[in-house]
Amino acid sequence: MHTFEPAFPSANACLSRLQMKSKGLAAICRNIRIIPNAGISTARICLRGRAVSMEISPSFWDGLSEDDRTFVLAHEAFHVALGHINRGKGYPQQVMNVAADAVTNDWLLHELDLKTSPQLQSQMVTMDSVGLESGSALSMEHVMSLLQFTACTEALRGSIWARAAQPSAWNMSCRSCSSPPARRP
Numbered sequence: 001m002h003t004f005e006p007a008f009p010s011a012n013a014c015l016s017r018l019q020m021k022s023k024g025l026a027a028i029c030r031n032i033r034i035i036p037n038a039g040i041s042t043a044r045i046c047l048r049g050r051a052v053s054m055e056i057s058p059s060f061w062d063g064l065s066e067d068d069r070t071f072v073l074a075h076e077a078f079h080v081a082l083g084h085i086n087r088g089k090g091y092p093q094q095v096m097n098v099a100a101d102a103v104t105n106d107w108l109l110h111e112l113d114l115k116t117s118p119q120l121q122s123q124m125v126t127m128d129s130v131g132l133e134s135g136s137a138l139s140m141e142h143v144m145s146l147l148q149f150t151a152c153t154e155a156l157r158g159s160i161w162a163r164a165a166q167p168s169a170w171n172m173s174c175r176s177c178s179s180p181p182a183r184r185p
């Protein structure tokens with residue numbers, strides 16, 4: 001029995017799809033609360049104390065195809081599976097967000113071979129979009145260090161942050177609910 005709120009009954013079909021690709025990610029989705037939140041633009045993982053939940057904007061969800069909804073659920077579940085929020089503590093919020101999303105999307109696209117619409121994919125932060133090689137299996141910490149110190153020129157960073165800061169962009173901001181809102185340059 002999962003804990004989806006009535007606002008997302010359509011998630012059940014997506015979970016069946018995800019189950020075919022990854023039983024582990026589907027199990028995570030079934031074991032955390034998934035809550036509608038009209039106050040966010042896309043989706044995020046929330047950490048309150050030791051309780052993890054997934055929040056999804058209803059308007060964002062309504063505009064997605066079933067493939068894209070499945071990808072969103074898998075994306076957030078992957079953050080939970082790898083403990084990205086806890087591992088990112090102490091790092092600049094925007095660096096953590098971009099690194100976590102690049103690692104996550106790269107794995108979902110290239111290892112799990114999840115399908116998404118070209119529109120959604122064009123808005124994603126990926127390893128390619130931060131100047132790193134797809135399929136390189138870098139850790140989030142490694143990507144964060146590269147983003148901060150070596151791999152990215154200031155100009156490249158600017159384009160990454162500009163993309164991530166677009167209000168309509170699908171960037172999967174993931175942060176602890178107790179953290180102040182991220183401010184991207």
Ligand SMILES: [Zn+2]
Binds near residue numbers: 076079100101173
């Ligand atoms: Zn994310």
